[in-house]
Amino acid sequence: MPRLADWTQASGLPRLDAQVLVSAVLGWSRAQQLAHPEYALRGTDLERLDALAARLRAGEPLAYVLGEREFYGLMFRVTPDVLIPRPDTELLVELALQKLDALPPPSTPRVLDVGTGSGAIAVALAHARARTEVWALDASASALAVAQANAWRLLSPQRAAGAIRFVQSDWFSALRHDSNAAPRFDCIVSNPPYVAQHDPHLPALRHEPALALTGQRPSADGLDDIRHIIAQAADFLHDSGWLLLEHGFDQADAVRALLTVHGWRAVFSARDLAGIERISGGQCPHPRQMQSPRKIARSTSNRKRSHVQRAGTD
Numbered sequence: 001m002p003r004l005a006d007w008t009q010a011s012g013l014p015r016l017d018a019q020v021l022v023s024a025v026l027g028w029s030r031a032q033q034l035a036h037p038e039y040a041l042r043g044t045d046l047e048r049l050d051a052l053a054a055r056l057r058a059g060e061p062l063a064y065v066l067g068e069r070e071f072y073g074l075m076f077r078v079t080p081d082v083l084i085p086r087p088d089t090e091l092l093v094e095l096a097l098q099k100l101d102a103l104p105p106p107s108t109p110r111v112l113d114v115g116t117g118s119g120a121i122a123v124a125l126a127h128a129r130a131r132t133e134v135w136a137l138d139a140s141a142s143a144l145a146v147a148q149a150n151a152w153r154l155l156s157p158q159r160a161a162g163a164i165r166f167v168q169s170d171w172f173s174a175l176r177h178d179s180n181a182a183p184r185f186d187c188i189v190s191n192p193p194y195v196a197q198h199d200p201h202l203p204a205l206r207h208e209p210a211l212a213l214t215g216q217r218p219s220a221d222g223l224d225d226i227r228h229i230i231a232q233a234a235d236f237l238h239d240s241g242w243l244l245l246e247h248g249f250d251q252a253d254a255v256r257a258l259l260t261v262h263g264w265r266a267v268f269s270a271r272d273l274a275g276i277e278r279i280s281g282g283q284c285p286h287p288r289q290m291q292s293p294r295k296i297a298r299s300t301s302n303r304k305r306s307h308v309q310r311a312g313t314d
């Protein structure tokens, strides 16, 4: 039966990691651990600690080993089906809240998180603004199950705007196919896959889902999904709605250029605490450069109803 202090030292882990595991298994704070170094570890506690330490030594991220990660003040469950939420992404939540708060009252803002993963962004927004209607989509059914469980755990059932609407979709395709049911949003946020196909950091990220890192169609510059979202998002936004995208540390110029080429207005980038341009965004193109499915459907039926009536008058 090893003493707590001996196990911590012999674990082969950085002291802080070993202490975090002890906290998870025994429920002891670091202060309690320091006050009782002689405590004898035994039975299932010792077995669990050894098993968790072995996973950490094998390179598995701490968040997966513990099954949780804090984001925007909330503790999210995470599994290897979802990206581990990063502190950088909190800036995206902040910016989205600013955009939603700037809407003229009275309003029930509506926001869509595309590529929700663990639900970190969607749940943080829903938690921070009870009157905001939140939708979240992801291509991965297993990621959506994690996000739904997080929403269920972290949000009040009495939330004024109701529960988050979760949709399984390859980007906007499910919304496009059901354009009558999908509303327009005031803000679309996304932390999409943006890691380039041959990025040298990929081996270090091997425990996280490839779908979250490089996406379904890995590309040389990592921007394929961002290109797709920038080209499609306007169809699902109100005229003054915003698109906010997280991207790689060296992709801001390229993302701003894409937004500008597609007619987005007020294009900007925002810096994270390290001074890196991490989020870029813009306001819905105006006049619309692309016709939305609803407009196309309506103008088609208008034309069918009457040749006298002007098509596409909406």
Ligand SMILES: C[S@@+](CC[C@H](N)C(=O)[O-])C[C@H]1O[C@@H](n2cnc3c(N)ncnc32)[C@H](O)[C@@H]1O
Pocket (backbone or CB within 6 Å): 082, 083, 084, 085, 086, 089, 114, 115, 116, 117, 118, 119, 120, 121, 137, 138, 139, 140, 143, 169, 170, 171, 191, 192, 193, 194, 211, 212, 213, 215, 216, 225
């Ligand atoms: C970088 S992760 C972001 C997860 C979460 N929003 C966060 O910030 O922690 C990107 C997410 O996009 C999803 N995704 C990838 N390709 C997609 C697609 N074609 N359609 C919808 N979601 C997709 C992945 O499953 C993953 O959950």
